[in-house]
Amino acid sequence: MQRSGPVDGTPAEAEVFTTVLTSGPIARADIARLTGLSSAAVTRVAKLLIDEGYLEYAPGEPAASDETRMGRPSSPLRVHADQTGSFGVIVRRDELIGMVCDLAGGPRVAERRPLTDNRVEPAVAAVAAFYRDLAASAQRLGFVDPPAHLGLSLSGDIDHDTGYVRYSPFLGWRDVDLGAAVSRAVAAPVVVENDVKALTVAEQWFGLGRGITNFAVVTIGTGIGCAIVVDGGLVRGAHSVAGEIGHLPLGDPAVQCHCGAHGCVEAEASTKALLDRCRAATGRDDLTIGAAVELARAGDDGVRAIFSRAGQVIGLALASVANLLGPERVIVAGEGVSSYDLFETAIREAFAEQAFGAAHQVPIHVRDLPFEEWARGAAAVAIQELVFPSRQRVANDMRRRTGVRRG
Numbered sequence: 001m002q003r004s005g006p007v008d009g010t011p012a013e014a015e016v017f018t019t020v021l022t023s024g025p026i027a028r029a030d031i032a033r034l035t036g037l038s039s040a041a042v043t044r045v046a047k048l049l050i051d052e053g054y055l056e057y058a059p060g061e062p063a064a065s066d067e068t069r070m071g072r073p074s075s076p077l078r079v080h081a082d083q084t085g086s087f088g089v090i091v092r093r094d095e096l097i098g099m100v101c102d103l104a105g106g107p108r109v110a111e112r113r114p115l116t117d118n119r120v121e122p123a124v125a126a127v128a129a130f131y132r133d134l135a136a137s138a139q140r141l142g143f144v145d146p147p148a149h150l151g152l153s154l155s156g157d158i159d160h161d162t163g164y165v166r167y168s169p170f171l172g173w174r175d176v177d178l179g180a181a182v183s184r185a186v187a188a189p190v191v192v193e194n195d196v197k198a199l200t201v202a203e204q205w206f207g208l209g210r211g212i213t214n215f216a217v218v219t220i221g222t223g224i225g226c227a228i229v230v231d232g233g234l235v236r237g238a239h240s241v242a243g244e245i246g247h248l249p250l251g252d253p254a255v256q257c258h259c260g261a262h263g264c265v266e267a268e269a270s271t272k273a274l275l276d277r278c279r280a281a282t283g284r285d286d287l288t289i290g291a292a293v294e295l296a297r298a299g300d301d302g303v304r305a306i307f308s309r310a311g312q313v314i315g316l317a318l319a320s321v322a323n324l325l326g327p328e329r330v331i332v333a334g335e336g337v338s339s340y341d342l343f344e345t346a347i348r349e350a351f352a353e354q355a356f357g358a359a360h361q362v363p364i365h366v367r368d369l370p371f372e373e374w375a376r377g378a379a380a381v382a383i384q385e386l387v388f389p390s391r392q393r394v395a396n397d398m399r400r401r402t403g404v405r406r407g
């Protein structure tokens with residue numbers, strides 16, 4: 001059945017813009033087919049987005065399907081990339097990675113700079129200075145409207161709707177009104193998102209999540225993170241904490257996690273947990289994670305066993321995601337994939353043992369994504385905020401209040 005107007009509270013503008021962005025150039029008839037919106041609704045919304053400068057007609061031949069389905073020829077649509085853009089910055093413990101993207105999410109400028117003092121106030125000042133430099137670079141790119149929106153991502157328990165950081169363990173931040181502080185410092189709209197969720201938006205728009213409606217991204221490294229897309233929508237959950245598989249109790253219940261709970265995946269499989277164990281096993285307090293990886297690859301049985309145990313716990317976490325959500329694929333990313341060879345066998349064995357029924361068949365894709373791709377995700381979140389700002393919030397609030405689900 002074709003629908004017109006908002007789809008279960010999701011604005012049609014968001015559906016049309018995102019479809020053109022991920023599948024364009026695309027004919028309006030094909031947008032209607034992919035979104036389930038009526039042809040009339042697509043035409044109305046496309047006109048609105050063209051008038052706002054966000055979409056444009058692609059040069060070239062009229063799309064055949066538009067001729068047949070709508071009775072008149074029209075060019076396919078694409079995102080007007082040069083209309084404007086956005087900034088994405090990921091805040092890591094000791095580094096800021098920033099990107100300027102055009103409206104289609106195309107990377108235009110990428111930069112890194114050290115974060116020498118990661119306490120809240122100096123970090124906000126460093127982000128603001130970085131933003132001003134990125135904005136100066138963006139000025140030279142010839143956008144119709146200079147980009148202003150900033151997407152900021154960091155690990156931890158982040159309330160996307162308010163920009164409030166409840167807890168970011170690797171920065172040591174608790175209860176920080178980050179969105180408001182950065183927004184004041186840069187005098188521009190700022191949206192804050194959990195780093196894995198932002199990366200997942202980039203995967204959905206440009207990566208292995210393109211064209212599929214159910215998938216999960218699991219990150220291994222400093223933390224064990226996860227974000228989930230169900231029926232085409234990023235699942236944030238009631239308090240924006242959906243997907244925290246790092247704190248599923250699948251590990252040794254005797255081991256306490258930094259979060260205070262016991263048996264968390266992260267307490268055995270994060271980089272720090274691995275390093276602590278490798279140091280204890282070798283008696284070398286100065287061991288680095290790189291040296292531990294080398295020892296394991298050189299055949300040190302004790303160190304290999306520690307990586308293998310971490311792989312087992314990660315495999316159980318992946319199986320939990322597969323059993324709970326039945327994704328079409330699971331994408332594994334994060335800096336830990338550089339030593340994936342040390343986890344792989346244990347991950348596969350634990351996954352095969354614990355995945356139930358058809359969940360066995362869920363393919364696991366390992367992706368070595370640089371942090372620029374994470375920053376691109378933050379820029380993508382800022383594009384969402386730019387193109388469908390409060391409407392998205394209203395939809396989220398409505399869904400939360402009424403428990404309405406899509407699909």
Ligand SMILES: [Zn+2]
Pocket residue numbers: 246247257258259260261264266267
């Ligand atoms: Zn925990």
